[in-house]
Amino acid sequence: MLVLLPPSETKHPGGDGAPLDLAALSHPELDPVREQLLGGIEALAGDVPASRKALGVSAAQDAEIARNAAVRTAPTLPALDRYTGVLYDALDVRSLTRAQRVKADRRLAVGSALFGLVHGGEPIPAYRLSAISHLPGLPRLRALWRPVLGPVLAAAADGLVVDLRSGSYADLAPVPGAVTVDVLSERADGSRAVVSHFNKAHKGRLARLLATTRAEPADVVGLVALLRRGGFHVERARGSAALTLVVPA
Template sequence: MRKELVDELVELAADPAASRSALGLSAAQDAEIARNAALWTSPTMPALHRYTGVLYDALDAGSLRGAGAARARERLAVGSALFGLLRADDPVPAYRLSAGSALPSGGTLASRWKPVLEPELGAVAATDLVVDLRSGSYASLGRVPGAVTVTVLAERPDGSRSVVSHFNKAHKGRLARVLATTRAEPRDAAGVAAIARRAGMRVERKADALEIVLPA
């Protein structure tokens, strides 16, 4: 599947207009198309350092040292529209493809990845606790049975709550850092919640779902 998708992106890059349409790019972002054209030969870096954004800023993997860094490399995995799922140290080239992209070959990326990913994720979940911090579009690439899921809520003075949108990634990144570096080995959602609370986060548990609650 990875090879098929890389080949499709390289071929698509030969048509800038089609690439812009499929990948949701403007003409000012044609450098992203050039990256896709060079996918087979461009240099790589570890997945944990390749990806950027609000969650990765809060995770701040580059600042980890010693045993904490080693635990993070062992525990963290990265969801990817192009590669499905990556270990922290897997070498990744620069590219542009999101889970919501619509490639000309047809079908959603979720419909293509699910048959490949879900058996693998199910095997992992059968023996290890998984805390799934992926956004909805990336979680749809392959569901993890029994995974602990996390929602970030803002609580108003009157007690009402609403789902936090953009900044939920920052708090999920913070939780990822805490879980990646702790010496504890949680076995269920209650254990994850306890670790988060010790780190100063307000967390409530509902079965296998956790809610991080913030003041509005």
């Protein structure tokens, strides 16, 4: 089972790992695009106004541009420790036992605008680049990533893939046959609404269960049974890989 997570714009600073080494990351077939994008954000960091525009940051966030300038020399952290925010707070990998963390590093991967795909324990620096960023002189990220990342994810789809990425990241390279999850809140009168901000928290808790369970569901039927045993209210239309996670309003 592979669980795909979205990255976060916010990231823990610093780290105690050696500087970035692409050889330490899996899927070397992604390295040519990784190199292009690393070079792109490094070069762009020399032009602060252009960086603000391309990265969608304000003057108050110029430290993000400085991170990009130092992306090859800065210390690294494992990917699951680097990303922060609502989803990662709910996932809370730092509270996992050693055995659980080994399992989480194997089962969880992050769809990154800069690295394409990084597994949970792989060392990465802090950086700023989102799926909707457009670096001057380079094609759109979707055009860069889809031809190379698509086959990597398609190969992963030989097993069960649970795709929790947000829309812009899923669009970089969809996964054929992956299970997707939408979150709806249910009011006392039975009416439902899309969950926006706390959607990430619910997906983080779901990812934590999938990262730590002893079960190895082979298909969507087994996955639904696992989630229901874990206390999640999950619905599935017959024959569909799209799940609905229903939470109280």
